[in-house]
Amino acid sequence: MEQQVESMSGSNNTGAATAGFKDAALFTLVAILAGLGIEILTGGGGIDMPGWPFNLVFLVVFGSLIFAVGLLYREHPLISWLGGIPLGLSLIVGLALLSLVGGVLPQDKFPPGSMVAMLRLNGMFSSWPFALVTLLFLFNLGLALVWKTIPFRAANLQFMLFHGGFWIALSCGLLGATQLERLVVPLYEGKASDVAYNRQTEEAIHLPFSIYLKDFQIEQYAPKFALYDPANDRLVEPKSKLVPEIGKGVKVEWPGLGSVTVLDYLPSALPGAHGTPVPGDNGVAFARVRIDENGKVSERWISSGGPRLKPLFVPMGSYFIVMADGAPKAFRSEVMLTGAGGEKRMETLEVNKPVDMQGWKLYQAGYDESAGRWSTLSLVEAVRDPWLPAVYVGFFMIMAGNVLFFWKGVKKMEAA
Amino acid sequence: MTLVEFPAMALAAVVCWAAGSLLQIPAKNSRIFGSLSWLFMLGGTLVLAWFLASYWIALERPPLRTLGETRLWYATLIPVVGFLVEYRYKIGWLKYYCMGLATVFLGINYLHPDVFEKALMPALQSPWFVPHVVVYLVGYVLLAASAVSGWHNVIQNFRGKRSEKGESMSHYLALLGFVLLTFGLIFGALWAKEAWGHYWTWDPKETWAFISWLAYLGYLHLVARKTDPRKLQWYLGLSFFVLLVCWFGVNYLPSAQNSVHTYSG
Numbered sequence: 001m002e003q004q005v006e007s008m009s010g011s012n013n014t015g016a017a018t019a020g021f022k023d024a025a026l027f028t029l030v031a032i033l034a035g036l037g038i039e040i041l042t043g044g045g046g047i048d049m050p051g052w053p054f055n056l057v058f059l060v061v062f063g064s065l066i067f068a069v070g071l072l073y074r075e076h077p078l079i080s081w082l083g084g085i086p087l088g089l090s091l092i093v094g095l096a097l098l099s100l101v102g103g104v105l106p107q108d109k110f111p112p113g114s115m116v117a118m119l120r121l122n123g124m125f126s127s128w129p130f131a132l133v134t135l136l137f138l139f140n141l142g143l144a145l146v147w148k149t150i151p152f153r154a155a156n157l158q159f160m161l162f163h164g165g166f167w168i169a170l171s172c173g174l175l176g177a178t179q180l181e182r183l184v185v186p187l188y189e190g191k192a193s194d195v196a197y198n199r200q201t202e203e204a205i206h207l208p209f210s211i212y213l214k215d216f217q218i219e220q221y222a223p224k225f226a227l228y229d230p231a232n233d234r235l236v237e238p239k240s241k242l243v244p245e246i247g248k249g250v251k252v253e254w255p256g257l258g259s260v261t262v263l264d265y266l267p268s269a270l271p272g273a274h275g276t277p278v279p280g281d282n283g284v285a286f287a288r289v290r291i292d293e294n295g296k297v298s299e300r301w302i303s304s305g306g307p308r309l310k311p312l313f314v315p316m317g318s319y320f321i322v323m324a325d326g327a328p329k330a331f332r333s334e335v336m337l338t339g340a341g342g343e344k345r346m347e348t349l350e351v352n353k354p355v356d357m358q359g360w361k362l363y364q365a366g367y368d369e370s371a372g373r374w375s376t377l378s379l380v381e382a383v384r385d386p387w388l389p390a391v392y393v394g395f396f397m398i399m400a401g402n403v404l405f406f407w408k409g410v411k412k413m414e415a416a
Numbered sequence: 417m418t419l420v421e422f423p424a425m426a427l428a429a430v431v432c433w434a435a436g437s438l439l440q441i442p443a444k445n446s447r448i449f450g451s452l453s454w455l456f457m458l459g460g461t462l463v464l465a466w467f468l469a470s471y472w473i474a475l476e477r478p479p480l481r482t483l484g485e486t487r488l489w490y491a492t493l494i495p496v497v498g499f500l501v502e503y504r505y506k507i508g509w510l511k512y513y514c515m516g517l518a519t520v521f522l523g524i525n526y527l528h529p530d531v532f533e534k535a536l537m538p539a540l541q542s543p544w545f546v547p548h549v550v551v552y553l554v555g556y557v558l559l560a561a562s563a564v565s566g567w568h569n570v571i572q573n574f575r576g577k578r579s580e581k582g583e584s585m586s587h588y589l590a591l592l593g594f595v596l597l598t599f600g601l602i603f604g605a606l607w608a609k610e611a612w613g614h615y616w617t618w619d620p621k622e623t624w625a626f627i628s629w630l631a632y633l634g635y636l637h638l639v640a641r642k643t644d645p646r647k648l649q650w651y652l653g654l655s656f657f658v659l660l661v662c663w664f665g666v667n668y669l670p671s672a673q674n675s676v677h678t679y680s681g
Binding site: 085086088089092093095096099100102103104105106107124125173180182221245326327328329330331350351352353354361363365381383385388391395398399402405406409410412413 | 534535536537538539541542588591592595598599602605606609610611612613614615616618620623624626627630631633634637638640641666669670671673
């Protein structure tokens with residue numbers, strides 16, 4: 001398939017090179033094999049990306065190199081090929097194939113001596129083959145970008161935004177990864193802490209501010225009825241295929257077995273003197289139910305139970321009616337943040353609603369799941385990613401380019 | 417409306433589509449039959465749209481969480497693409513494939529019924545939830561239509577009946593699908609930053625979304641290289657299989673153990 005290359009710079013006059021897809025595919029293959037070779041020689045150690053400030057230095061040098069080579073040797077057949085579509089396409093295929101391996105094999109799940117680990121196929125996205133192909137891809141994309149940007153033409157705006165955005169997001173995302181910090185901060189109710197832990201190394205780090213946990217709360221969906229079949233250890237589906245939420249007046253039928261009607265529902269109660277629960281704070285859910293076993297009617301209390309309270313369930317034939325706790329609907333921590341200078345701020349941390357504090361983003365991450373809604377432990381994640389703004393600039397450029405692409409596409413489609 | 421009514425509603429939709437399709441035969445010679453046929457076909461889709469709306473109300477959350485729920489959306493939207501293509505391009509055959517595909521999705525949902533489940537885990541309670549999933553849904557719908565027309569074009573080529581109009585249609589469907597795929601990918605990243613602390617963690621679903629995005633990125637560059645459109649029909653037909661892996665196949669891969677995306681379905 002040797003054919004005349006039409007450079008990505010399109011109408012900009014660049015020299016045509018004679019190298020096609022075959023050479024580009026071979027070149028990509030060599031890069032992948034070289035990467036795998038390095039992995040075998042280093043025992044699958046992966047690539048150590050440069051940390052601060054070398055990542056920035058690398059980015060500046062690499063970017064300048066692309067600019068210089070792109071502008072000075074624009075007419076050179078080899079450079080023209082390096083920035084051309086055939087190589088770009090081969091590298092896209094290369095990236096897709098490496099990602100495919102990384103998307104099929106579980107990452108970080110193989111014994112160290114195994115073939116998979118030696119080739120670092122279990123750590124694909126920090127491996128040498130992936131890094132080399134990405135580096136070449138950025139070089140190819142960068143050259144094409146320089147040629148489309150200089151001289152500037154408004155008609156190329158969509159190309160510049162989309163390709164430039166991708167270049168920035170990819171390069172800054174990968175180079176910034178070494179400076180990404182994701183730490184866990186365990187907090188107990190009524191106590192303040194500034195100690196955070198690295199998940200992998202378990203190293204303790206002091207944050208520049210402290211967090212006092214005033215209160216941790218969990219909201220749950222309403223508890224549900226379930227019919228438990230002890231003989232087969234499974235839950236029986238009700239007639240309506242509806243997992244019924246418990247509430248006063250709710251009636252559930254299981255065909256051939258009977259029905260259950262809720263007469264009374266107490267979302268939070270404690271057992272009383274005569275087996276009748278008494279409503280109160282910090283209790284568990286109780287429901288008084290009427291059980292109709294094909295004509296045989298009885299009334300009983302059932303309960304989901306809690307850490308200190310046994311659940312109450314009632315037999316129906318050879319089955320049991322149980323009350324299953326509702327899934328967590330929301331969990332949140334009310335915290336007081338105190339900065340290094342003593343400034344204080346009350347905040348609520350909730351899933352999907354992180355809070356910014358002195359360059360860190362604080363997330364509600366978890367709690368003591370064995371204690372459920374009685375948990376007094378809240379796990380907060382503190383994340384710092386200084387390269388995030390650059391990556392977001394890339395994202396927004398891609399989206400802007402995408403809007404223009406859509407616009408142009410629709411116009412062309414209408415003309416077609 | 418809950419899933420108890422689903423079989424009846426699905427059957428009503430399929431019967432409407434089938435009746436509408438059959439009425440296309442006499443419609444060639446009669447305007448009345450033509451209108452009646454369209455009334456039936458659009459009616460089938462409206463039945464599903466109505467079901468989706470009332471299901472949404474009953475669930476008290478967007479029905480966009482489980483695979484079964486996403487299949488409901490595909491079944492509703494794919495025929496719409498077929499109808500729009502006929503309206504815009506006067507190409508009639510695509511709608512039959514689309515209604516056929518929608519029937520398959522409804523059939524899968526009938527054989528594997530979802531459990532009516534209102535709960536939405538906290539991470540999914542986000543303003544990004546609906547835009548992220550809807551943009552992907554529409555993107556997949558367009559790319560499914562482009563794959564179907566790709567295969568149709570391949571077959572027509574074999575029969576020596578090449579249609580440049582058909583090739584241009586599959587191209588534009590893929591192009592629009594790619595635009596939505598890109599938005600879906602970035603919306604997902606922006607959401608992940610808010611919910612999980614980082615925008616990209618090579619979660620298997622993310623990795624497959626990236627692979628499918630690269631597949632269509634490759635397609636667009638082949639087009640830019642002026643590749644023979646007849647070869648590209650194969651490419652479009654096959655690329656959709658990558659999307660299928662990303663949509664639900666990823667749940668069956670060894671890598672899925674640690675995914676945040678392995679929702680039920």
